[in-house]
Amino acid sequence: MKVRKYAAIDIGSNAIRLLTHNVIEEEGKETLFRKSALVRLPIRLGEDVFKNGGISQRNEERLLSAMKAFKLLMEVHGVEKYMACATSAMREAQNGLEVIHNLYEASGVEIQLIDGKREASIIASTDLKKLIRKEESYLYIDVGGGSTEFTVFTEGKIKISQSFKIGTVRLLNDMVSEELWQELENWLKKNVKGLPNLSIIGSGGNINKLHKMSGRKEGESLSYIWLKAQYHFLTSLTYEERISELGLNPDRADVIIPATQIFVSSAKWIGAKKIHVPKIGLSDGIIKTLYQSDN
Structure with a gap:
C-alpha cells in the first residue's frame, strides 16, 4: 500500500479553502481518495472586486497571510503536490494578475487563474x-x-x-x-x-x-x-x-x-x-x- 498526499487551494469570491487528501494506492484495488483536512477562511474578495473593480490592500494582505499559512500546513501534512486555482473575483479584478504575482513572490504559492469552462471541467473530473x-x-x-x-x-x-x-x-x-x-x-x-x-x-x-x-x-x-x-x-x-x-x-x-x-x-x-x-x-x-x- 502507498499513501500519497495532495492538496487543493480554491480562491473563491466568498471564501478560500485548503483541502488535503490522502490518496491510497493498493495493487489490484481501486485508488481511494480520503479527505484529511479542510481549512476555510472567509476572505470575501467578491465584495472588493464587484463593488470597486479590484482587490484592496487589506484583502491582499489577508490573502498573503493565508497563503503563507497554507504553505506551512501543506509542509506539516507532507503534501507532495498541490494546485491553487482562483476563480470569478480574481478573474475580474483589475489588479488580479498583479496580486497573484505578489502572492507568489512573497509566499512561493503559485496560483492559476481559471475561467468558468475550466472550472466546470475540473469539477466534472470528480466522483x-x-x-x-x-x-x-x-x-x-x-x-x-x-x-x-x-x-x-x-x-x-x-x-x-x-x-x-x-x-x-x-x-x-x-x-x-x-x-x-x-x-x-x-x-x-x-x-x-x-x-x-x-x-x-x-x-x-x-x-x-x-x-x-x-x-x-x-x-x-x-x-x-x-x-x-x-x-x-x-x-x-x-x-x-x-x-x-x-x-x-x-x-x-x-x-x-x-x-x-x-x-x-x-x-x-x-x-x-x-x-x-x-x-x-x-x-x-x-x-x-x-x-x-x-x-
Whole structure:
C-alpha cells in the first residue's frame, strides 16, 4: 500500500479553502481518495472586486497571510503536490494578475487563474460520474460567490456547460440584473428541453449546509418542495436570528439565502423535483486532476 498526499487551494469570491487528501494506492484495488483536512477562511474578495473593480490592500494582505499559512500546513501534512486555482473575483479584478504575482513572490504559492469552462471541467473530473446514471438527465449547479456554473448531463455525458455571473456575493450587493436572470432561465429551458428523468446535482458550501440542516442522511436527496419551504423560512428570519437560532456562521448566514434562491429558481424552471447533494466541488476536482496528471 502507498499513501500519497495532495492538496487543493480554491480562491473563491466568498471564501478560500485548503483541502488535503490522502490518496491510497493498493495493487489490484481501486485508488481511494480520503479527505484529511479542510481549512476555510472567509476572505470575501467578491465584495472588493464587484463593488470597486479590484482587490484592496487589506484583502491582499489577508490573502498573503493565508497563503503563507497554507504553505506551512501543506509542509506539516507532507503534501507532495498541490494546485491553487482562483476563480470569478480574481478573474475580474483589475489588479488580479498583479496580486497573484505578489502572492507568489512573497509566499512561493503559485496560483492559476481559471475561467468558468475550466472550472466546470475540473469539477466534472470528480466522483460525479459515479452518481450519474445513463438513463437519467442532470443539471449540475455549482454556486459560487461571483458566478454559478451550470452543466447539463445526459446519457452519462456532458451536453453543455455555461458560467453565469450570478453568485451569492453579487446577489447580496444587488449586482444581478433581471435581464441576466432571464438569460439564465432561457438558457436552462432551451438546454434541458425534452431530456428524460431530470434532476439537479448541487455543489458548494451552501447546498451542503442546507442538506445538513435538513437532517437527511448522506446520499439522500433534497426535494424541491422542501428547498422552497426552507427558502421562505430562511428569509423570514433576520441575519442575527440565522446566526443565533440556526447556528450559522456569520459569513454563511447571509449568502445562504441567495444560494437557495439560485437552486429553487433553477429547479422551478426545469421542473426538477430532486436535488442530489454529493458534497463535492472545485477542491475535490483539483485533487483528482492532480492525481490524473501523475498517472
